[in-house]
Amino acid sequence: MRFNWNFDYVKASKYFYTASIILTIVGIICLAVFKLNYGVDFRAGSNVDVKTSINLSKEQIEKVLVDTQLNQKDVHITPGEGRVNIRFPEVLSPTQEATLKGALKGLDAKASPEVNTVDPEIAKELQRNAIYSVLLASLGIIAYVTIRFEWRFAVASIVALLHDAFMVITVFSIFRLEVNLTFIIAVLTIVGYSINDTVVIFDRVRENMRFAKVKNLSDLKTVVNQSIAQTMTRSINTVFTVFIASVCLLIFGSESIRMFSLAMVIGLLFGAYSSIFIASPLWYALKGLNKDVKPNAPKSTV
Incomplete structure (x- = not known):
C-alpha cells in the first residue's frame, strides 16, 4: 500500500x-x-558495580553503608537483577574499598564488587x-x-x-x-x-x-x-x-x-x-x- x-x-x-x-x-x-x-565519569567519585548471586534490596545496601560508616551524602544506589550499583560522590580510600567489599561479601559470599574511581582532574x-x-x-x-x-x-x-x-x-x-x-x-x-x-x-x-x-x-x-x-x-x-x-x-x-x-x-x-x-x-x-x-x-x- x-x-x-x-x-x-x-x-x-x-x-x-x-x-x-x-x-x-x-x-x-x-x-x-x-x-x-x-555521573562518576564526569565528576570525582567512586562507582561500585557488584555482581551478586542473589537479589539485594536498596535497604540492605543502605544498612551496609551505615554499618561501615560509608553512608556519604548523595550516595546513589541502584539495585537490579543479580547486580547492584553504588555511586559515591567522594573517592573511596583503599581501606574503605576493602571494608565495603568485605561487608558486601557478608551479604552474599559470591558477590563480586568492582570499584571504578575518577579523580577531579x-x-x-x-x-x-x-x-x-x-x-x-x-x-x-x-x-x-x-x-x-x-x-x-x-x-x-x-x-x-x-x-x-x-x-x-x-x-x-x-x-x-x-x-x-x-x-x-x-x-x-x-x-x-x-x-x-x-x-x-x-x-x-x-x-x-x-x-x-x-x-x-x-x-x-x-x-x-x-x-x-x-x-x-x-x-x-x-x-x-x-x-x-x-x-x-x-x-x-x-x-x-x-x-x-x-x-x-x-x-x-x-x-x-x-x-x-x-x-x-x-x-x-x-x-x-x-x-x-x-x-x-x-x-x-x-
Missing part, C-alpha cells in the same frame, strides 16, 4: 518551531538552575573532551555539507543537528537523568543519524531544483514540500527500525547502557521531525532571501 505524503510541511513548521523554541527556553532555564546530573578533562568531540563533529558536518551542497544547506543542517542534541540534553536535565560517557556516545550517534536523514531530503531538494522553474516563493515551497513527500517513506522506515531497536535495548539491555538507550530513543523522536519541520523549512527561508527568488505574486481580485 502506497501512502500519499503530500502536505504543506513548510506551513506546518511554524508550530514545530514554536514547540522547539519553548523547549529550548525551558532547557536553558533547567541547565542554569539544576545543571546536568553528571580526569573528570574535568572528560567534560572538556566530550564538548570538543561534539563541536568537532559539528564543524566537520558543516564543511561536508557546504562542499557537497551550499552554505544554506549547511546552516539548516547544523541548526537541526544542534537542536536534536540540545533537546536530548534538555530532557536529561529536566528529569535529572544521569549523564555519563555512554550518553555522549548516544549524542554523537544521534548527530550522525540526524545529518544523514537531513542530507537525504536535501539531496532530493537539490535534484528537484535542477528541473523546477522557481520564480517565486510559492514555487520554492512546492519544491520543498514535494522533496519531503518523496523521501517520507524512507524516513519513516529508517526511524521506525532504529527506534524499535533502541526501545528493545532500553527494555532488555543491561544497566550500563540504559542511559545510552534512553538518549537514543529521545534523540530519534526529535531527529525524526527536525529534518522535516526544522531543517527543510529553514533552508526554504534562507533561500527565499535570494534576490533571484521573488515574493509571491499578489492574488487577482478580478
